[in-house]
């Protein structure tokens with residue numbers, strides 16, 4: 001590559017001129033698994049009445065058993081999405097309307113919406129700038145006498161600081177839910193990621209490491225919570241009496257059931273998880289070696305005790321060092337042909353639903369109701385670290401979006417180096 005070639009953004013030739021194929025983990029195994037289900041003619045075998053089929057068809061139950069072994073837990077519960085899984089989890093712990101649940105602002109909106117689903121109030125704590133996961137110190141600052149739980153998000157592929165979080169939870173008698181949609185197959189505190197709290201779980205949506213198209217899996221070691229979640233998954237209200245269930249609290253049920261085809265795919269995908277994770281890890285280490293030393297660029301940090309599975313490769317630029325704003329850098333990288341770049345992550349607290357406090361109807365429920373005891377703020381400024389990262393520093397490369405080859409990554413690294421060589425020209429172009 002010629003050292004003085006102009007940036008594509010300024011009229012030069014781009015480094016990458018071809019499409020990198022979309023991530024695809026589906027192969028012969030999944031096709032065979034789906035066919036074997038189709039041949040039986042049984043695509044789902046759930047019944048919303050009390051009996052063995054209350055727990056789903058044979059593939060669903062087999063998949064759940066495999067998940068309990070893989071994730072080393074007593075219970076795994078398959079659902080039709082992880083959004084549904086989060087609704088089950090928050091319901092199962094018995095939150096009351098107006099109770100508060102602390103959650104990270106850096107997540108997919110479903111982590112916070114699952115709280116609202118039960119008419120409880122999301123309270124956002126700030127994130128740690130090294131891992132992008134919820135900051136235990138900020139959790140402490142946000143605890144009130146109404147706090148019931150913490151939804152911890154293991155963002156971008158690594159777990160949050162559960163050593164501190166679990167200490168806080170114990171002290172204040174809070175439940176911990178791990179949203180590990182982005183970190184299946186990782187490790188933290190020598191346990192599979194997603195199993196550090198009272199309830200955890202994973203998404204099987206097609207954006208994630210392993211997928212069944214749509215789907216999710218809940219994990220817990222607690223028999224009572226597992227029972228509650230299985231009821232919420234499958235029309236709880238119509239079963240509680242026959243089952244002689246121990247509680248009526250939050251026994252509003254749904255149809256969150258997984259079908260047999262998805263469960264069959266899920267088993268094949270689970271067999272591949274280790275391999276899919278190690279591919280992402282080797283891509284990440286190639287990028288880290290290639291980009292280390294570029295000034296003002298911070299590469300991902302793995303916290304002590306964690307194994308990172310690199311759903312995204314998260315980076316930060318230092319705008320003071322580069323003297324070019326991050327959006328310009330990202331634009332320059334994109335025009336060089338680098339795929340899968342995101343310039344931001346959601347700051348969920350800034351979404352209109354929270355800014356306007358409008359979720360159920362138009363009158364501010366559940367924030368304005370006889371059940372709430374204090375006003376919760378969602379203004380810009382409540383999560384300064386998350387907001388500054390978003391506005392000025394953070395960007396990421398999607399490692400679960402493409403089938404990257406070593407040569408593709410070499411070119412991506414070359415594109416970064418080209419942009420960094422041309423920072424002067426980029427600065428002048430503004």
Ligand SMILES: *Cc1c(COP(=O)(O)O)cnc(C)c1O
Nearest residue numbers: 081082083108110181203204205
């Ligand atoms: C993908 C994702 C979800 C939602 O999972 P679905 O299966 O798509 O419903 C929730 N939380 C996080 C952090 C996610 O990445």
